[in-house]
Amino acid sequence: MLQSKLFYKANKNKSAEADSVSHDLLTRAGYIDQLMAGVYTFLPLGFLVLKNIESIIRKNMEVIGGQEILMPVLHSKEIWQKTGRWDALNDILFKMKGNGEKEYVLAPTHEESLIPSAKKIIFSYRDLPFYVFHIQLKFRDELRTKSGILRTKEFIMKDLYSFHANQADLDKYYEVAAKAYEKIFKESGIGKITYRTLASGGSFSKYSDEFQMATEIGEDVIYICKKCGIAINKEIKAENPICPKCQGAEFEEKKAVEVGNIFKLGTKFSAPFNLKFTDKDAVDKSVIMGCYGIGLGRLMGAIVEASHDDKGIIWPKSVAPFLVHLIQVENNIKVAKACQKVYQDLQKENIKVLYDDRQKSPGEKFAESDLIGIPYRVVVSERTLKINSVEMKERSKSKIQLIKVKQILNFLKP
RNA sequence: CGGGGCGUGGUGUAACGGUAACACGAACGCUUUGGGAGCGUUUGUUCCGAGUUCGAAUCUCGGCGCCCCGACCA
Secondary structure, eight states: OBGGGOSOOOOOSOOSSOOSHHHHHHHHTTSEEEEETTEEEEOHHHHHHHHHHHHHHHHHHHHTTOEEOOOOSEEEHHHHHHTTHHHHTGGGOEEEEOSTTOEEEEOSSSHHHHHHHHHTTOOBGGGOOEEEEEEEEEEOOOSSOBTGGGBOSEEEEEEEEEEESSHHHHHHHHHHHHHHHHHHHHHTTOGGGEEEEEEEETTTEEEEEEEEEEOTTOSEEEEEETTTOOEEEHHHHHHOSSOTTTOOOOEEEEEEEEEEEEEEEETTTTTTTTOEEEOTTSOEEEOEEEEEEEEHHHHHHHHHHHSEETTEEOOOTTTOSOSEEEEEOSOOHHHHHHHHHHHHHHHHTTOOEEEEOSSOOHHHHHHHHHHHTOSEEEEEOHHHHTTTEEEEEETTOOOEEEEEGGGHHHHHOO
């Protein structure tokens, strides 16, 4: 991508409205743009990151047997009345009328729309278990949005739903899903500071698990047992002053942001929809369900909270919008040609590269490159070309090394 | 939803009730080219509505919007 053509504009002035680091940096570097409170556009840079996060999640869902589907966002009132959530979730539902009196809701989550389909597919224990997931927009009229894309009214979420014949099978799969979640956060570059955290099950079951990334901006508090290392959330800590696993009494307290949450739903949703199957013993039983969510935009914001310095973002390679930021210093034909050659060679090898071909001062290009946070910076100038070299610098490191033009590919390929 | 703060060019800010200004950006020209370059020219602003006043960005009322704290967060 030529930077001169990229639909973005970096801003050196600190944003007045953004007080969280991720909001400020993502806005100033041109990843996102706010339309109104809690509603954002993902500009090309931001959308590239979002798509990378999406593919990490998709891959790991497929590994544990998830089949991807696409569901409606527009739901009828009736299915939401069936589970009682038309009223129960009233405060956060975007409700509206169509032509005439028919009422609709913009889906805040998708159990209600999935189960009618499942009813037409599940009849026998032979049809179980199965796992479907979807990645799409959800709407919740949060009374208070905050911290940029960490908490919004409209957000892209991955939800996986599992259907089981019995509790034991759900319990087993739940652990498989939890492991997949740990992998997702590890691959997203926040594995070391993300804790599987025991939480209450809300209205579904006794316990659920949250995945909490430790960060000062977080709105949650987690407690990490100093003895066995497990994490529990505030509610659990209130109910159990000692560690529920090892009885330890000392905890490390950390602020955290919830990047994922998994639940055992049991028959909470299958019951109202009368979703049943005939078991081996010829008895009709309710299907047992689990659900597993991750907010993609929130994860993107969390990664920035976890990985930045005073100059800008430092993207983990796995989610970075580009792998290489190619910077042309000096606007003469010789340097431009050398840059174009490097640009084309990298692209031929499917290496994603942003080429700063603009007529700007070197200082401005470097400053903006640090702000945008692409993992590798390659600088081509008259000075380096004299020795057939370019400068290679990793965004996360301070060391700059000269490498031969011909060695660029070898350097970048692991 | 309760409490607080704030709305001024695209962005960040200034202006006692008395001619709306500065920096960044953007555009053009010339000079520059290794950490947000220089000079010159240009561009563009008081959230909306009412009120007080000779006169309102400034005061009052109403609305709308944004941010923060809290509550909430299957």
